[in-house]
Amino acid sequence: MSTENEGAAVPADRSAPSAPPAPPAPPVPPAAAPGASPAQAAEPAAGPAAEPMAEPQAPHTSPAPAASEPAASEPVTAAQEPLHTPPAAAASTPAPAAAGAGWPPAPPVTPAWASPLPPAPEAPRKRGGLVAAVLVAALVAGGVGGGVGYWAASERDSGTTTSTTISSSDSPASFKRDPGTVAAVAAKALPSVVTIQAKSGGVEGEGGTGTGFVYDKEGHIVTNNHVVASAAEGGGTLSATFSDGKSYDAEVVGRAEGYDVAVLKLKNAPSNLAPLPLGDSDKVAVGDSTIAIGAPFGLSNTVTTGIISAKDRSVASGDGSGGKNSYMSALQTDASINPGNSGGPLLDASGAVIGINSAIQSAGSGFGQSQAGSIGLGFAIPVNQAKNVAEQLIKTGKPVYPVIGATVNMQDKGEGATIAEQGSGGTPAVAPDGPAAKAGLKPGDVITGFDDRQIDSGPTLISEIWTHKPGDTVKITYERDGKPATVTLTLGERTGDN
Numbered sequence: 001m002s003t004e005n006e007g008a009a010v011p012a013d014r015s016a017p018s019a020p021p022a023p024p025a026p027p028v029p030p031a032a033a034p035g036a037s038p039a040q041a042a043e044p045a046a047g048p049a050a051e052p053m054a055e056p057q058a059p060h061t062s063p064a065p066a067a068s069e070p071a072a073s074e075p076v077t078a079a080q081e082p083l084h085t086p087p088a089a090a091a092s093t094p095a096p097a098a099a100g101a102g103w104p105p106a107p108p109v110t111p112a113w114a115s116p117l118p119p120a121p122e123a124p125r126k127r128g129g130l131v132a133a134v135l136v137a138a139l140v141a142g143g144v145g146g147g148v149g150y151w152a153a154s155e156r157d158s159g160t161t162t163s164t165t166i167s168s169s170d171s172p173a174s175f176k177r178d179p180g181t182v183a184a185v186a187a188k189a190l191p192s193v194v195t196i197q198a199k200s201g202g203v204e205g206e207g208g209t210g211t212g213f214v215y216d217k218e219g220h221i222v223t224n225n226h227v228v229a230s231a232a233e234g235g236g237t238l239s240a241t242f243s244d245g246k247s248y249d250a251e252v253v254g255r256a257e258g259y260d261v262a263v264l265k266l267k268n269a270p271s272n273l274a275p276l277p278l279g280d281s282d283k284v285a286v287g288d289s290t291i292a293i294g295a296p297f298g299l300s301n302t303v304t305t306g307i308i309s310a311k312d313r314s315v316a317s318g319d320g321s322g323g324k325n326s327y328m329s330a331l332q333t334d335a336s337i338n339p340g341n342s343g344g345p346l347l348d349a350s351g352a353v354i355g356i357n358s359a360i361q362s363a364g365s366g367f368g369q370s371q372a373g374s375i376g377l378g379f380a381i382p383v384n385q386a387k388n389v390a391e392q393l394i395k396t397g398k399p400v401y402p403v404i405g406a407t408v409n410m411q412d413k414g415e416g417a418t419i420a421e422q423g424s425g426g427t428p429a430v431a432p433d434g435p436a437a438k439a440g441l442k443p444g445d446v447i448t449g450f451d452d453r454q455i456d457s458g459p460t461l462i463s464e465i466w467t468h469k470p471g472d473t474v475k476i477t478y479e480r481d482g483k484p485a486t487v488t489l490t491l492g493e494r495t496g497d498n
Helices: 126-140 146-158 182-192 225-233 383-396 435-439 458-465
Strands: 008-010 193-199 207-214 220-223 237-241 247-256 261-266 289-294 302-317 326-333 345-347 353-362 378-382 400-403 446-450 473-480 483-490 492-495
Touching (some): 182 345, 193 220, 193 225, 207 225, 207 289, 220 225, 220 383, 225 237, 237 261, 302 353, 302 458, 326 458, 353 383, 435 483
Antiparallel strands (some): 193 237, 220 261, 237 247, 247 261, 289 302, 289 345, 302 326, 353 378, 400 492, 446 473
């Protein structure tokens, strides 16, 4: 079965690092030795190795002299160290003298992905400078004729050259971004997004990193249940760090394993909290722009963009045991989502929350705990559902689930959701006096439709049921002995996860 998209694992007492600044470009020497080749991504199934989003591109250089051969590309496996500061360059790699000590180290003389740099080109001949100058003069005043020729000849004789540059009309200090741009939306939303550190109460103190966002001014933070489960179940600790670096201890208000939603509350919450506005996930359309904010692999305050790729995508995520699985009728997005993004907001173009990033599909690993990176298949809990769950948790501390009162087979797929012959622990598959029993459903019936949604499996049926509320009236289409039939029933309720 599918598994859960856990936060990136971290060792004891280590916090998420900031992305190291790019090193300054070194001066180009007359000649350089071949550099190292780019690190290649490890296969997801081989272990917790991160797959880079893209391989570095070779910079454009002048062709090398015929006697010089490009450096041979040799695969190098990059060890996955989530949340750790990247190690310094290998001692065997020569590096030019640096202006100062510390991270990051000076880059190698030649880029690791390029052929050796050719010798520095000779200074341009004076005639080249004259041609450029004449062209500029001709563009400005094309009718001066012989005057230009005389001026060019004088420049050549005097041995001087000129260069013309154009400056931007706006300096960085005065530059303003229009409302609605990704930069403007991100700048407004980032102060309301937190990086969550969850540490279990064990001797090792292990935990994970996830994301959450400010839900209200009272200090409630909404995130995924799987982000905080290890700390909540193991007597551990939780902290939330804002984009300005300020960190606050937090406690669990309530958790919903089935919905994969949890609510935390900050201890000694600041008075200037700015909750993120909540959108309407029912009005989202395929193709709408999306913005995801989170801490992929511990890199806090990371912003990625994409679109809504699909809606109502049935997704089951969990630990594979069946007892702690969660089900969602998800929003699918191609915005890059990775372990550590879990619990973070998926925003629309206006900056409103339309979903909670929860799971990814990784190549060859299903929906789950794999530390493989994004392949453009991310899934978010629709915010309309998440809001209902969050309000329940804030009010009572326990989730409430709508039910039909029947146990369905969760393994079969393609023909519908079959009502089992027997429930768990030997209980009846159709609860006496439950909604399904009152509607006339029996063991062996195959449910093929739920309202206007086609049902192909048990997880799809559960995902659809959980988008509703107890007391809602729904239409169920089913087959019995090969004959289709339709009934209407009123959803019941179940309180808690057990």
